Amino acid sequence: MVRGAAGAALFALFLGDLLSPSTFLARRDAFRLYLPLEGFLADALRRGALPTWFPFDGAGVSFLGTAVGAPLDPLKVLALLMPPDQSLKWEALVLLAVAGVGAWCFARRLGASEPLRWLATVAYAGSGYLLSTTETPIYLHAAALLPWLALAAMALAERPAGRPAAGLAAMLALTALGGDLQGAMLQALLAGAYVLASPGAPWRRLAWLALAGALAAALVAPAAGAILVTAAESGRAAGLGLAEATSWSLHPVRLLELLVGPMSPPGLLEKQGGELARFLGGGGQGYLWASSELVGLAVVWLALCGLFARKRSRALTFHLALAGVALLLALGSFGKLYVLAYEALPFWRSFRYPEKLMPFALLGLVGAAAASEKVVGERRGLAGGILLGLTATLLAAWAAASSEGVGRLLAWLAPGPPASPELVDALALAIQTRALAALLVAVVMGAVLRFWPQRWAWAALALSVGYAWWADEGLVPGRDRELVELQPTLLGPLREHLGAAPGRLRSMPESFSFPHGGELGAVNAALLGDLQSLDPDQAARFGLGNISSYLPGMKRELVEACGDAPPCASPCARRLGARFCVAAPEEQPNLRAHPELKLLAEATSPRLALLEDPRARPLVSLPRLRGARDGHEAQLRFANDDPWPEDVAWQVGLGTEREPAVGQVRSSRSRPDEIEVELQLDRGGPVLVAEQCSPGWRATLDGQPVPLAIADLAFCTLNAPAGGHRVVLRYVPPGWPWVWAIFSLGLGATVLLALRRPKAV
Numbered sequence: 001m002v003r004g005a006a007g008a009a010l011f012a013l014f015l016g017d018l019l020s021p022s023t024f025l026a027r028r029d030a031f032r033l034y035l036p037l038e039g040f041l042a043d044a045l046r047r048g049a050l051p052t053w054f055p056f057d058g059a060g061v062s063f064l065g066t067a068v069g070a071p072l073d074p075l076k077v078l079a080l081l082m083p084p085d086q087s088l089k090w091e092a093l094v095l096l097a098v099a100g101v102g103a104w105c106f107a108r109r110l111g112a113s114e115p116l117r118w119l120a121t122v123a124y125a126g127s128g129y130l131l132s133t134t135e136t137p138i139y140l141h142a143a144a145l146l147p148w149l150a151l152a153a154m155a156l157a158e159r160p161a162g163r164p165a166a167g168l169a170a171m172l173a174l175t176a177l178g179g180d181l182q183g184a185m186l187q188a189l190l191a192g193a194y195v196l197a198s199p200g201a202p203w204r205r206l207a208w209l210a211l212a213g214a215l216a217a218a219l220v221a222p223a224a225g226a227i228l229v230t231a232a233e234s235g236r237a238a239g240l241g242l243a244e245a246t247s248w249s250l251h252p253v254r255l256l257e258l259l260v261g262p263m264s265p266p267g268l269l270e271k272q273g274g275e276l277a278r279f280l281g282g283g284g285q286g287y288l289w290a291s292s293e294l295v296g297l298a299v300v301w302l303a304l305c306g307l308f309a310r311k312r313s314r315a316l317t318f319h320l321a322l323a324g325v326a327l328l329l330a331l332g333s334f335g336k337l338y339v340l341a342y343e344a345l346p347f348w349r350s351f352r353y354p355e356k357l358m359p360f361a362l363l364g365l366v367g368a369a370a371a372s373e374k375v376v377g378e379r380r381g382l383a384g385g386i387l388l389g390l391t392a393t394l395l396a397a398w399a400a401a402s403s404e405g406v407g408r409l410l411a412w413l414a415p416g417p418p419a420s421p422e423l424v425d426a427l428a429l430a431i432q433t434r435a436l437a438a439l440l441v442a443v444v445m446g447a448v449l450r451f452w453p454q455r456w457a458w459a460a461l462a463l464s465v466g467y468a469w470w471a472d473e474g475l476v477p478g479r480d481r482e483l484v485e486l487q488p489t490l491l492g493p494l495r496e497h498l499g500a501a502p503g504r505l506r507s508m509p510e511s512f513s514f515p516h517g518g519e520l521g522a523v524n525a526a527l528l529g530d531l532q533s534l535d536p537d538q539a540a541r542f543g544l545g546n547i548s549s550y551l552p553g554m555k556r557e558l559v560e561a562c563g564d565a566p567p568c569a570s571p572c573a574r575r576l577g578a579r580f581c582v583a584a585p586e587e588q589p590n591l592r593a594h595p596e597l598k599l600l601a602e603a604t605s606p607r608l609a610l611l612e613d614p615r616a617r618p619l620v621s622l623p624r625l626r627g628a629r630d631g632h633e634a635q636l637r638f639a640n641d642d643p644w645p646e647d648v649a650w651q652v653g654l655g656t657e658r659e660p661a662v663g664q665v666r667s668s669r670s671r672p673d674e675i676e677v678e679l680q681l682d683r684g685g686p687v688l689v690a691e692q693c694s695p696g697w698r699a700t701l702d703g704q705p706v707p708l709a710i711a712d713l714a715f716c717t718l719n720a721p722a723g724g725h726r727v728v729l730r731y732v733p734p735g736w737p738w739v740w741a742i743f744s745l746g747l748g749a750t751v752l753l754a755l756r757r758p759k760a761v
Contacts, residue, residue, distance in 0.1 A: 023478035024085035027135030036540035042079035053673035056540035058549030065230025100125030102147030112370035115457035128292025138179030143359035153194035162753030173219035218746025225734030235556030239349030249282035249332025261294035261471030306372030316371035323364025401431035493601035503579025627654030661685030
């Protein structure tokens with residue numbers, strides 16, 4: 001009871017501002033990407049359906065296959081109980097609580113005393129990294145489950161049996177179903193490392209580990225087929241270039257944040273996040289991946305005590321090694337280890353953002369700190385010396401963080417235009433303030449260790465809680481949820497014209513791109529109230545399909561031919577069905593060369609124009625099919641036929657030209673994964689549906705299955721004879737419904753093993 005009350009108090013201390021139903025998570029991707037996906041998922045669940053296809057990104061992508069929407073994550077049940085912005089917020093809050101309880105249990109298993117268990121809770125769940133990751137639920141999900149996976153792996157290594165194997169399988173499956181596939185793979189490797197690092201013959205433990213892996217695969221089976229197919233189609237399976245794969249590497253200078261917290265003061269990321277990222281972003285895309293890396297001086301101190309101890313336990317050695325390897329990997333392009341993994345491990349090339357690996361470093365540091373408690377008691381001189389070294393480091397950082405010193409550092413980090421005086425002064429003040437505060441923490445801890453050595457653990461806990469609460473201020477910003485309800489000015493005219501002439505939207509005006517600050521301030525959120533229908537992700541909130549693709553899953557042939565955001569009225573945009581275009585003022589002069597474009601509406605703040613392109617391909621059309629010798633020729637034709645021959649589609653390997661069908665077409669879409677077409681043809685021929693024809697799409701003609709082919713790089717094509725016909729296209733994820741039998745068997749086996757009592761020794 002007392003522990004529960006203490007945990008609730010810590011939760012309220014760090015996150016109390018978010019508990020009000022009038023606030024939502026006003027962070028970058030939480031608002032931009034995950035809120036529209038949450039709304040789409042909630043709509044489907046409330047209709048009693050599990051969403052499998054997402055028609056609002058590019059030419060449509062598999063909702064299961066992209067993994068980002070995580071429709072099979074058990075936490076998504078919250079979407080049935082509250083509005084999308086609130087369910088998204090409470091997912092993050094629940095995950096932070098799960099992380100905290102897991103860290104407490106993890107430290108207890110390592111033999112930590114009561115105060116160090118609470119220190120582990122604050123250092124892990126209240127770390128700067130996890131609080132910063134509330135904007136990306138899939139990565140927070142993996143980080144929250146990591147201590148629980150470590151617990152299951154340690155239990156399996158210590159006593160191979162069904163219950164820890166079931167727990168390990170559940171953790172791996174939940175991480176994968178939560179959307180972080182790389183996290184699940186790395187967690188599996190970590191579990192194997194725990195098992196192999198244990199003394200004695202490993203064969204029995206490895207057998208149980210293999211069983212846990214098989215059960216996890218069975219639990220993930222319903223999504224696995226769609227994920228593998230989507231990855232293969234998008235080109236991610238073939239790997240990313242090294243520069244992209246190492247974007248958002250942890251900058252070495254930011255290792256100081258492990259002690260002092262974010263170098264940037266609250267509000268700086270919103271105002272000057274792009275400029276700050278040029279110096280400290282680690283190759284990111286205009287902003288910092290995580291706003292803070294704080295784990296706390298006490299944890300770093302304890303881990304260093306363990307590192308320099310004469311004798312180290314197996315657990316201490318393991319977690320020190322884990323922390324070191326994970327930190328080297330998180331450095332990405334700044335360290336050799338990530339590049340070696342990129343070159344040696346094929347699957348590694350499919351992922352990016354090395355800084356995502358920081359939870360493994362945090363777990364290693366927390367584990368090493370928990371296992372180092374005895375070292376402090378046995379070697380107070382060593383502990384005091386290390387604390388003195390940390391004090392000297394903080395004193396040096398405080399002394400060097402003048403405006404002149406910070407300016408020289410930034411100039412050395414990123415040659416080019418110098419940092420603005422505002423940025424230099426803000427960083428200097430923030431580093432000096434935080435270094436001084438951490439220095440005071442170190443001095444107080446040293447005094448307690450010297451004069452009240454029996455109280456050092458409780459003092460470390462109290463100081464860590466206070467410092468983290470102060471340093472983490474603003475990392476999880478809440479804003480009034482009225483901002484979520486703002487309606488874009490152009491939304492009304494767009495919906496009106498969509499009703500008369502269905503089509504997709506092309507809108508991503510560069511001068512009005514999403515602000516890159518980590519925190520979405522009130523001004524920017526209000527501006528986005530007028531712009532959110534333009535962003536490729538926010539369009540989904542209003543049921544608008546945007547040809548600018550953001551989610552992984554757009555076929556690589558389309559991306560190679562057209563990029564992620566084809567220009568208005570280009571052959572690519574027209575073939576993708578972009579009947580409507582929103583253009584910023586600087587884009588509009590280029591569009592005057594297209595007299596067929598019609599101005600439908602204008603917005604004044606900001607100045608935007610809504611245009612209609614009547615030549616855009618409808619959802620269903622009757623084209624003339626022409627053969628392309630190979631995929632390269634098809635890509636060139638798709639992207640460069642200008643003027644676009646509106647009645648032509650290109651099919652690779654087609655021997656002779658196919659004459660177009662003649663007649664009338666009516667299409668409707670009552671649900672995202674189904675397209676209905678009514679045909680009245682005077683002459684039969686090809687029918688093209690401008691939806692990405694991923695494996696899983698099936699077609700019937702008057703109730704009978706008909707084969708689908710691919711034309712114009714990605715779209716579903718079928719042949720229909722003359723006369724009146726009803727065509728239905730439906731998306732069924734690869735392997736369904738049979739994979740649900742595998743899931744059921746895996747779930748049953750996991751539950752039975754979890755309920756099985758271990759044999760008495």
